[in-house]
Amino acid sequence: MTAMAQRFGTSLQARPVLSASLAVVGALVFAYWFSREFLPGRVYSLWGPYFLGPMAWMGAAGVAYRATRQLPPHTAEHEVDRRTVLMVALLIGLFLVSLQFITGMLAGFGHSPYAHTPRFLAINALFAGSLLLATETSRAALLRALGPRSMTLALVLVTLGLAALQFGEAQFMRDGFRQNAEFWGALFIPTAAAGLLGGFFAVYGGARAALLIAAPLVAFQYYSPILPNAEWPVRALVGVAGPAMGLWIAEGLFAAEEPGAEAESRGFFSLPSIAWVLTAVISLVIFWFSFGFFGFRPAFVPSHSMEPLIQQGDVVLLGPISADEVAVGDIVMYELSNRQRVLHRVGQPGGPRPERQAQGRVRLEAVVLHHAHHEAAAVPGALHGGDE
Numbered sequence: 001m002t003a004m005a006q007r008f009g010t011s012l013q014a015r016p017v018l019s020a021s022l023a024v025v026g027a028l029v030f031a032y033w034f035s036r037e038f039l040p041g042r043v044y045s046l047w048g049p050y051f052l053g054p055m056a057w058m059g060a061a062g063v064a065y066r067a068t069r070q071l072p073p074h075t076a077e078h079e080v081d082r083r084t085v086l087m088v089a090l091l092i093g094l095f096l097v098s099l100q101f102i103t104g105m106l107a108g109f110g111h112s113p114y115a116h117t118p119r120f121l122a123i124n125a126l127f128a129g130s131l132l133l134a135t136e137t138s139r140a141a142l143l144r145a146l147g148p149r150s151m152t153l154a155l156v157l158v159t160l161g162l163a164a165l166q167f168g169e170a171q172f173m174r175d176g177f178r179q180n181a182e183f184w185g186a187l188f189i190p191t192a193a194a195g196l197l198g199g200f201f202a203v204y205g206g207a208r209a210a211l212l213i214a215a216p217l218v219a220f221q222y223y224s225p226i227l228p229n230a231e232w233p234v235r236a237l238v239g240v241a242g243p244a245m246g247l248w249i250a251e252g253l254f255a256a257e258e259p260g261a262e263a264e265s266r267g268f269f270s271l272p273s274i275a276w277v278l279t280a281v282i283s284l285v286i287f288w289f290s291f292g293f294f295g296f297r298p299a300f301v302p303s304h305s306m307e308p309l310i311q312q313g314d315v316v317l318l319g320p321i322s323a324d325e326v327a328v329g330d331i332v333m334y335e336l337s338n339r340q341r342v343l344h345r346v347g348q349p350g351g352p353r354p355e356r357q358a359q360g361r362v363r364l365e366a367v368v369l370h371h372a373h374h375e376a377a378a379v380p381g382a383l384h385g386g387d388e
Helices: 001-036 046-070 080-106 120-145 152-165 179-223 232-257 274-290
Strands: 109-111 227-228 297-300 317-319 331-336 341-346 363-368 383-387
Touching: 001 046, 001 120, 046 120, 080 179, 080 232, 120 152, 152 179, 179 232, 227 331, 274 363, 341 363
Parallel strands: none
Antiparallel strands: 109 227, 297 317, 317 363, 331 341, 331 363, 341 383
């Protein structure tokens, strides 16, 4: 009888969790379908994407908030001070914004594609804020519902699911290697990485902590008149390295405050798990490598013009070189007066030139390392190749 009663009690406890999870997922799916599939092509004014769509996301946020109130909090929420969690979340959110400024200072800034008139500032606040609120309240609700069974699995599933909701269906069906690599590397994976960081804070501090992680970066993207104008591999690395460092810092702080932590882990020199240390270090190394801090950097080749030596889609390794060091047969990258980067093989001066010529002043940037010399492919007196 006792075992049967326990099973019956467990079944009753599972029903609110299941119903709350289904309600949250259903509200998110409806808001996604309504805003991205139903409204486009039916409502052509700004009321469609910038009012009706946000109202659907606000409805999903309301369902998630109600579900969170009905579910018991995760035990981790009682193990650390809530104000500490919120303060650390805000600081890490601002840290992610600072990384964008650093990226812009190193790679250059470009003008924001968003309008900054008072009218559109208000419209963008509703448009971006509704999606942000629905995402983070749903994250907290789903983790609270699914976390007690397996927090790791819940974090992975919730992170990937909510990351997918940030993009339209067409963005998952791009043609070409570069388009897919840019989408997954520069958009989806950084979004998932930031979501994983938000989920970690949602476990300890609820939806408010997750919002403090995400809101500063969203505000920067929509309200800053200038945005980093970096290549997509750089944006991908920054988008992953920032959340990785945030997780590293947060895990060290919260693990030291948990009651079950060992005495020596509570000291000034407390460190997080070795997994996050390695993640942060590797991310930083990749980040520095992409900017050429080690003297060389990778570059993507988008055209066929260097074939068969270099194929379209290859990534070449570039190293610094001066004009006096350039030799015949070297493959060099230089920048035109319009800031377009071009990859070419150096030939003998005075010979015939190909139809495509470099116009205007150029600035030598780098040489391809481990280049191969092909006598048959070299055109005397020519620079031949393709754009980076």
